[in-house]
Amino acid sequence: MRLRKSAYLRLLAVAYVALLSIAPRTPASVSPGDDPLGAAVEAARKTHDEKQLQSLKTQLEQKIAQNSNDAGIYLSLAQVQEYFLDVYEMRKDKKAAVEALDKGIDAVRRSIQLNDKSADAHSLLADLYGRKISLGSAMFAGPKFGPKVKEENAKALALDDKNPRVWASLGLMTPKMFGGDVPKAIESLQKSLAIDSSQDETWVWLAKAFQKQGDTGKARDAIQHALSLNPDSRFAQAEAASLEK
Numbered sequence: 470m471r472l473r474k475s476a477y478l479r480l481l482a483v484a485y486v487a488l489l490s491i492a493p494r495t496p497a498s499v500s501p502g503d504d505p506l507g508a509a510v511e512a513a514r515k516t517h518d519e520k521q522l523q524s525l526k527t528q529l530e531q532k533i534a535q536n537s538n539d540a541g542i543y544l545s546l547a548q549v550q551e552y553f554l555d556v557y558e559m560r561k562d563k564k565a566a567v568e569a570l571d572k573g574i575d576a577v578r579r580s581i582q583l584n585d586k587s588a589d590a591h592s593l594l595a596d597l598y599g600r601k602i603s604l605g606s607a608m609f610a611g612p613k614f615g616p617k618v619k620e621e622n623a624k625a626l627a628l629d630d631k632n633p634r635v636w637a638s639l640g641l642m643t644p645k646m647f648g649g650d651v652p653k654a655i656e657s658l659q660k661s662l663a664i665d666s667s668q669d670e671t672w673v674w675l676a677k678a679f680q681k682q683g684d685t686g687k688a689r690d691a692i693q694h695a696l697s698l699n700p701d702s703r704f705a706q707a708e709a710a711s712l713e714k
Contacts, residue, residue: 510545515669515699517556525549540583544590547577551597559703567604573597588629592638595621599642618642636661637671640678651682669699673708680712688712 509528513521529546532539550573557566577594580587598614598621622642625635640657658675662668672695679688689712695705 506542506545510548513549514552516701517552517703519553519556522549522552522556526553538583540580540587540590543576543580543583544587544593547573547580547590547593547597550576551593554600555704563604570597570600570604574601586628588625588632588635591621591625591628592632592634595619595625595638595642631664633661633665633668633671636664637668637674640671641674651678654678655682666694667698669695669702670704672698673702673705676708676712685712 506528509525513525526546526549529542529549532542533546536542550569553569554566554573557563557569574594574597577590577597580590581594584590595618598617601614602610602618604610619642622635622639625632625638629635636657640654640661655675655678658671658678661671662675672691676688676691676695679685679691692705692709692712695702696709699705
């Protein structure tokens, strides 16, 4: 009886090992090729090429027409609208910038309605609310959107405190960042880069913070990091030029 039981257990063990050998494995990571849309959004962010952005916007709107319940598509559309906002601000076209900003807010709000557990979406909404303050009258927009920035950043941090975008957003929206509380902003930006050092825009913001603090050497180092990651970045190029004045 014992021999039969022992043989049965050995047979189970062999079968278990065999099942493990043929079971599909979950890949450790997803390559950019597995997400062509995400790769296209990232390429558009790097160049801020208006024709590229327009083409991507059209593709995303077509996807939404086919499936209006995909939170990720709305989030991508909101990101594209944010890049349009950057383009219009550099062009000093405030009317177009405000329009792109409002469309971005609408898109990311829809994304959150469909999936309120996305730290990236809440963080992006915080950034866009912050830009409502910078584009509007600080006296009126600050009291209205300041609490919303804080609320969305808190939600994002609660959802994923290891998300580099969340810490970068906290660094950008630190109260008085452009007036006095620069060390706190630097701390948040450095936390973001400790998680993911490949964020060229976060390096630029860190350079700006160091420049505000009066540490030109560290500012130059940060901007060189940004340019090494994305030599075509107009944002990094502009900051590099300002450091040489």
